Amino acid sequence: MLGKIWKALRTDPAGFPARAASAAAERGRLRAFRLKGMPAGGVVHYGVHRNGNAGDTALFTATRQLFDTRFGPQNWTRLPVRSAVAASDIDRINARAKAVVVGGGGLIIPDSVSGSLSGWQWNIAIEDLRRLERPLVLNAVGYNNFHGQSGFAERFAEHVVETVRKSVFVGLRNTGSIRSLSEHLPPELAAKLRHQPCPTTVLSHLMPDVVSAPATGRHLSINLAYDRVERRFNGRVEECVKDIADAARHMADKGWRVTVAIHDPRDRFFLPLLRRFGLGFDVVDIAHAGVPAIVKFYLSTDLTIGMRGHGQMVPFGLKRPIFTLSSHPKMNYFLEDIGRTDWGVDIREPGFRDELIAGMEGVAADPDQTRATIVAAQDRIWALMQDNLALCAQVF
Structure with a gap:
C-alpha cells in the first residue's frame, strides 16, 4: 500500500x-x-x-x-x-x-x-x-x-x-x-x-438537454495515453510523438487552437516531449473531473484526436468530430463498427504524419457532413441498444 x-x-x-x-x-x-x-x-x-x-x-x-x-x-x-x-x-x-x-x-x-x-x-x-x-x-x-x-x-x-x-x-x-x-x-x-456499444457513444441521447449544437470554431484536442507505453508505440515513443506534434502544429499554423487533454495523470509524460517538438498548446486535466466537467470540455472541441478509447467515444457521443490515433486493437474495432475505418491512423507504423494530417483535414473540411455521419451512426447504436435492453426487461 x-x-x-x-x-x-x-x-x-x-x-x-x-x-x-x-x-x-x-x-x-x-x-x-x-x-x-x-x-x-x-x-x-x-x-x-x-x-x-x-x-x-x-x-x-x-x-x-x-x-x-x-x-x-x-x-x-x-x-x-x-x-x-x-x-x-x-x-x-x-x-x-x-x-x-x-x-x-x-x-x-x-x-x-x-x-x-x-x-x-x-x-x-x-x-x-x-x-x-x-x-x-x-x-x-x-x-x-x-x-x-x-x-x-x-x-x-x-x-x-x-x-x-x-x-x-x-x-x-x-x-x-x-x-x-x-x-x-x-x-x-x-x-x-x-x-x-459503450453508453458513452450515445451521450447525446442520454443527456439531450446538455448536448448543444457545435460552435463553428477551430479547437483541436489531443489525448495521448502513457500506460503500457511500449506496447502502444511499438518501442518508438519519441518518433511517434514527433509525428503527432508535427501534424498538430500543421493545424495550428492554419488557425487551430490546440489543447492536450489529460485523461489519466500518467498522460502528462508527453507534455515535455510535445513542447520539445515545437507544439504550443493549453492543458486541460480532466483525470479527476466529474462527468459535467468532462462533458463541458468535449462540447468545446471541434476535432479530437486521441489514443484512449473514451478519448474518442466521449466526444463522438457528444456529436463532436474525431480522428483516431490507433495504438490498440480496440480503437480499430470501434471505427469498424461505425463504418469509418478512414477516421484513424495506425501510429505503430512509421511515417504516419502525412496520413494524420490528411485525415484531420478530411474530417474538418465539411463539419456538417461529419456531424451527419456521426448522428446517423449514433442513431444506429441507440436502436441496437434498445433492442438489447428489451432482452433485459424481465430483470428490471
Whole structure:
C-alpha cells in the first residue's frame, strides 16, 4: 500500500488529494455494503467508481444512465469491480438485490488486477460466482488485450465460460471483442454474445438537454495515453510523438487552437516531449473531473484526436468530430463498427504524419457532413441498444 501511495504522489502530486479521497470513498462504499447491506430490490453495479481516469468516470456513470433511461431510476449499489468479492457479499446480494450489472469498460484483460480470483478484472472466485442467484448482466464489456500481450491465467478459461453461462445478457462493446472472446467459449455460449456499444457513444441521447449544437470554431484536442507505453508505440515513443506534434502544429499554423487533454495523470509524460517538438498548446486535466466537467470540455472541441478509447467515444457521443490515433486493437474495432475505418491512423507504423494530417483535414473540411455521419451512426447504436435492453426487461 505504501508503495502505491508513493508512486501516486510522484506521478500526480497535484491530483493526489482528489484521487486519494475518491479511492477512500470507493472503499467506504464497500465497507458500508458489508456492514449494512443494501436496499431490497436494488441493483448492484460492479465497476470503477472513483476518479483518476476520465474514461472510467464517464462510462460507469453513463452505464447507469442507460438503464435508468430505459427502465426508470434504479436503486444502485456501486461496488468496486477490482476488489476481491467476499463470500458474504454474495449472500447479501442473493438476499436483497434485484440484479447485478458488471461493466462496461475493458474488463477482459489479464494483468490489471494482481492475483485476480477470476483471471480478469471482475475479481470473484468461481465458487462464489456459481452461488450467485440474482440475474447477471454484462454490459458493454471489452476484450482489452494490447498488441503482443500474453494470454490469460489458467483459471480464466473456466471462469469466463461460467460467467457467460450464468448471465442473462452478455453485451460486448465492439464486434472485435465478440470475435476475440468467442475463441474462449464453446459455440453455444459464443452465440449468447451481443454487440452492446459503450453508453458513452450515445451521450447525446442520454443527456439531450446538455448536448448543444457545435460552435463553428477551430479547437483541436489531443489525448495521448502513457500506460503500457511500449506496447502502444511499438518501442518508438519519441518518433511517434514527433509525428503527432508535427501534424498538430500543421493545424495550428492554419488557425487551430490546440489543447492536450489529460485523461489519466500518467498522460502528462508527453507534455515535455510535445513542447520539445515545437507544439504550443493549453492543458486541460480532466483525470479527476466529474462527468459535467468532462462533458463541458468535449462540447468545446471541434476535432479530437486521441489514443484512449473514451478519448474518442466521449466526444463522438457528444456529436463532436474525431480522428483516431490507433495504438490498440480496440480503437480499430470501434471505427469498424461505425463504418469509418478512414477516421484513424495506425501510429505503430512509421511515417504516419502525412496520413494524420490528411485525415484531420478530411474530417474538418465539411463539419456538417461529419456531424451527419456521426448522428446517423449514433442513431444506429441507440436502436441496437434498445433492442438489447428489451432482452433485459424481465430483470428490471
